[in-house]
Amino acid sequence: AQSVTQPDIHITVSEGASLELRCNYSYGATPYLFWYVQSPGQGLQLLLKYFSGDTLVQGIKGFEAEFKRSQSSFNLRKPSVHWSDAAEYFCAVGAPGGGNKLTFGTGTQLKVEL
Amino acid sequence: DAGVIQSPRHEVTEMGQEVTLRCKPISGHNSLFWYRQTMMRGLELLIYFNNNVPIDDSGMPEDRFSAKMPNASFSTLKIQPSEPRDSAVYFCASSFGTTTGELFFGEGSRLTVL
Numbered sequence: 001a002q003s004v005t006q007p008d009i010h011i012t013v014s015e016g017a018s019l020e021l022r023c024n025y026s027y028g029a030t031p032y033l034f035w036y037v038q039s040p041g042q043g044l045q046l047l048l049k050y051f052s053g054d055t056l057v058q059g060i061k062g063f064e065a066e067f068k069r070s071q072s073s074f075n076l077r078k079p080s081v082h083w084s085d086a087a088e089y090f091c092a093v094g095a096p097g098g099g100n101k102l103t104f105g106t107g108t109q110l111k112v113e114l
Numbered sequence: 115d116a117g118v119i120q121s122p123r124h125e126v127t128e129m130g131q132e133v134t135l136r137c138k139p140i141s142g143h144n145s146l147f148w149y150r151q152t153m154m155r156g157l158e159l160l161i162y163f164n165n166n167v168p169i170d171d172s173g174m175p176e177d178r179f180s181a182k183m184p185n186a187s188f189s190t191l192k193i194q195p196s197e198p199r200d201s202a203v204y205f206c207a208s209s210f211g212t213t214t215g216e217l218f219f220g221e222g223s224r225l226t227v228l
Binding site for chain 2: 046101107
């Protein structure tokens with residue numbers, strides 16, 4: 001069975017600082033990997049996804065993530081955080097051919113200090 | 115374009131009452147997912163449909179929960195009888211195809227069972 005671990009429940013960064021949110025997955029082969037963002041009172045929105053190929057993927061809102069097979073990781077990064085990035089971030093894993101059935105991590109709540 | 119529409123946005127009911135949550139997926143999408151979000155368990159997939167057919171309902175907690183998708187534009191999630199431990203935010207999501215990995219989420223239905 002596939003699973004996702006997000007070790008950081010809460011992270012606080014200053015506006016303009018860099019950000020890295022950690023995600024580790026468990027899956028027998030190379031999975032499909034995703035990062036979603038949830039603003040308060042809203043549903044989740046896709047930031048970026050990795051299926052294959054280049055291990056550094058770019059997403060919306062200036063986010064990027066790097067797939068590292070050796071570490072079973074898919075960490076999310078942003079060079080300079082904006083106050084509007086404050087939200088909850090979810091890493092998710094899906095099985096190729098799994099019909100878009102995703103397993104989500106428990107989320108990381110990002111707070112941005114002005 | 116209209117996104118995924120869920121109703122009601124908020125529901126407060128008493129233990130033992132029947133609850134029906136509704137979802138209208140994005141037009142043209144052929145997969146629909148029901149997720150439950152709680153602080154303790156995070157986001158859990160309850161059930162998903164492909165072309166109106168339930169594909170995987172292994173996440174449905176127990177017989178008190180049922181879901182239907184009578185046509186491509188409507189789905190319901192019913193809880194009967196409801197219990198306090200069912201209190202959560204219930205999300206509906208839809209997607210096009212079975213390999214994109216991109217789920218479009220509604221804003222959720224927040225259920226409180228007293």
